[in-house]
Amino acid sequence: MDLNTVEAVVTPRRRDEVWPLGPDDAVLAGGTWLFSAPQPHLRRLVDVTGLGWPSITVSNNEIELSATCTLTELSALSTQLTRSRTDWPAAPLFHQCCTALLASYKIWSTATVGGNICLSFPAGAMISLTSALDGELVVWRPDGGDYRLPVTDFVTGSSANVLDLGDVLRSVHLPASALRARTAYRKIAPSPLGRSGVVVIGRRDAAEDGGRFVLSVTAATVRPFVFEFASVPSSAELVEARDTIPDDAWTDDAHGDPDWRRAMTLLLAEQVRAELS
Incomplete structure (x- = not known):
């Protein structure tokens, strides 16, 4: 759907270029929900995919998923980990939770982990995944700081969460335990x-x-x-x-x-x- 009230789309390359963010702005990652319905209040989109966050970072202690990681990338992680990390039997859960999302493969290629969590719908498949695996979120603040909290504390109700104006979800961390x-x-x-x-x-x-x-x-x-x-x-x-x-x-x-x-x-x-x- 065309968002005919949007006057500008900006693509920051550094963290300090993301702000200011006002009530007429929206953070854009995949945009699969954003472009699915009229958004008459919006005047500007801020495309965070230009920040170049690695989609998935695997270490011995955790998996870090960037907010811009797509469902296609996340689903493929199940197969990759089954081969490379046989000591992580929870690996199939990534693909399983992706299948809980009502979406075509085209949506999977665009929709993002962060977008699904920030929408905070009851049926949010990434909320299912991350809450089951003790997921913690890192959120950037407009003042240059950040904070970290469990996904179970992030989502407060249907389409409701703790994000303040200007906050940007940066990543999800899943512990090896x-x-x-x-x-x-x-x-x-x-x-x-x-x-x-x-x-x-x-x-x-x-x-x-x-x-x-x-x-x-x-x-x-x-x-x-x-x-x-x-x-x-x-x-x-x-x-x-x-x-x-x-x-x-x-x-x-x-x-x-x-x-x-x-x-x-x-x-x-x-x-x-x-x-x-």
């Missing part, structure tokens, strides 16, 4: 290719990392919920965890009502528990 874990992924939607109604991901940490069992719930809720257990939980413990989610935190839209999402969350959580037992 989470990548060494076994994972189990479950998604359900009203139709085979429909938007995710419930996404439940389980993670069982390696003994060297404490052996925790971590369960994340996204899409079913307006923000991510992550539950930690010292070991594999019982069925009763899963019910107890599910019941701590407030009534007003369950997503209520055309893709599923809250009662259905509550029930399916428990069903998928049981499947995940059984797979990781």
Whole structure:
């Protein structure tokens, strides 16, 4: 869609060229959502792809994903890590979470990790991925500083997050301790290719990392919920965890009502528990 109110598109090459950012400006990375709907309030786009951030940086301690990393690049990481890092059994989760996004391969080639997180939709597939793997975000401030916080604290509600005017998401950091874990992924939607109604991901940490069992719930809720257990939980413990989610935190839209999402969350959580037992 043409954004006929936009008067300028700028492409900064250095960090200090990103600002100032005002209410009439939008940060552009992939733009797959930005160009999908009218944006009559916008006058300027700031294209951060010109900053040249490496899409993926792998070290022994973590994986860093730039905010401009595309879903195509992220999906391919599953295959690459399966060959190069056999000690990271969580590798398939990158591709699995990409498939949770309702999008064609053309969108995958353009849509970005950062854009998906910053939109903060309940069905945000990158929110599912990063919350399950203890992801932390680095955000640039307009004053030249930055701050770091868990993705579970970043998203505060449906299409809501902690970003202030002028803040720019720079990167996502996934620790090796989470990548060494076994994972189990479950998604359900009203139709085979429909938007995710419930996404439940389980993670069982390696003994060297404490052996925790971590369960994340996204899409079913307006923000991510992550539950930690010292070991594999019982069925009763899963019910107890599910019941701590407030009534007003369950997503209520055309893709599923809250009662259905509550029930399916428990069903998928049981499947995940059984797979990781």
